[in-house]
Amino acid sequence: MIMPAAGSGQRFGSQSNKLFAILDGKPLWQHTVDRFQHRGDVRQIVLAVSEEDESTFREQIAAISSAAPIHLVRGGATRSESVGAALDAVKKFAAESTVANASAQTLVAIHDAARPLVRQADLDRVFAKAAETGAAILAAPVSGTLKRTTGNGSETVDRRNAFVALTPQVFAIDVICQAYARDRGRLATDDAQLVERTSHPVLLVPGSADNLKITFPEDLRIAEAILNECRSEFV
Numbered sequence: 001m002i003m004p005a006a007g008s009g010q011r012f013g014s015q016s017n018k019l020f021a022i023l024d025g026k027p028l029w030q031h032t033v034d035r036f037q038h039r040g041d042v043r044q045i046v047l048a049v050s051e052e053d054e055s056t057f058r059e060q061i062a063a064i065s066s067a068a069p070i071h072l073v074r075g076g077a078t079r080s081e082s083v084g085a086a087l088d089a090v091k092k093f094a095a096e097s098t099v100a101n102a103s104a105q106t107l108v109a110i111h112d113a114a115r116p117l118v119r120q121a122d123l124d125r126v127f128a129k130a131a132e133t134g135a136a137i138l139a140a141p142v143s144g145t146l147k148r149t150t151g152n153g154s155e156t157v158d159r160r161n162a163f164v165a166l167t168p169q170v171f172a173i174d175v176i177c178q179a180y181a182r183d184r185g186r187l188a189t190d191d192a193q194l195v196e197r198t199s200h201p202v203l204l205v206p207g208s209a210d211n212l213k214i215t216f217p218e219d220l221r222i223a224e225a226i227l228n229e230c231r232s233e234f235v
């Protein structure tokens with residue numbers, strides 16, 4: 001598991017990292033880690049964090065029990081740079097693993113630390129599809145009408161076959177490593193975009209729309225309501 005957690009949370013507007021905001025009694029990032037900690041198919045969690053947040057993450061990690069070891073790496077100025085740094089650590093872990101043929105079997109799941117509400121059923125499906133194809137991501141079908149600005153107004157975008165990418169985005173380790181080796185540093189707002197550039201197909205697995213990314217302050221209140229409403233979906 002790679003969890004990019006080194007953002008500045010500008011749209012959230014708080015003084016500290018939005019991932020330390022309290023959701024249902026504990027920091028937001030810990031809910032996200034919880035979604036993967038107890039699955040049994042996650043061997044390692046690598047959090048990419050900023051220099052200024054590192055000590056706070058270390059303190060909070062020390063205070064929790066974790067089934068899968070949590071490692072910290074220094075994130076970068078963009079989400080892709082943060083993921084690239086974490087990927088270096090995962091490659092080293094896989095190469096040193098005592099599990100027979102670990103590298104070949106290893107899937108790398110990349111999930112925003114700001115998405116605490118991913119459902120176990122969705123995880124089961126995207127992990128299974130990635131194991132089958134080498135590249136699969138959760139994505140939510142577009143339910144509204146899509147518009148795009150034009151020079152003097154707007155136009156409607158055909159929403160058939162249109163999805164909003166979610167996370168986790170799950171890849172065979174050689175697939176994601178080749179993609180990052182080829183395009184690390186080139187602008188990409190998600191990881192699948194880098195894999196698409198290698199012409200490796202990326203399968204979309206329909207995921208729950210409530211797998212929301214905590215971006216704005218109101219998203220935290222929405223997340224609290226969803227968690228209270230259907231807690232059993234997330235354990």
Ligand SMILES: Nc1ccn([C@@H]2O[C@H](COP(=O)(O)OP(=O)(O)OP(=O)(O)O)[C@@H](O)[C@H]2O)c(=O)n1
Pocket residue numbers: 003004005006007008009010011012048075076077078079080082083112113114115213214215
């Ligand atoms: N340089 C960056 C930027 C983002 N992220 C992480 O990528 C995820 C998705 O990014 P986003 O929600 O955009 O977080 P921020 O970049 O912090 O938000 P903003 O764009 O509002 O500053 C978050 O878990 C964030 O911590 C990261 O690890 N490194």
Ligand SMILES: C[C@](O)(CO)[C@H](O)COP(=O)(O)O
Pocket residue numbers: 079112164165166167189190191213
């Ligand atoms: C990766 C992602 O969550 C997929 O929708 C999204 O692209 C992250 O974008 P952000 O601007 O870094 O939040």
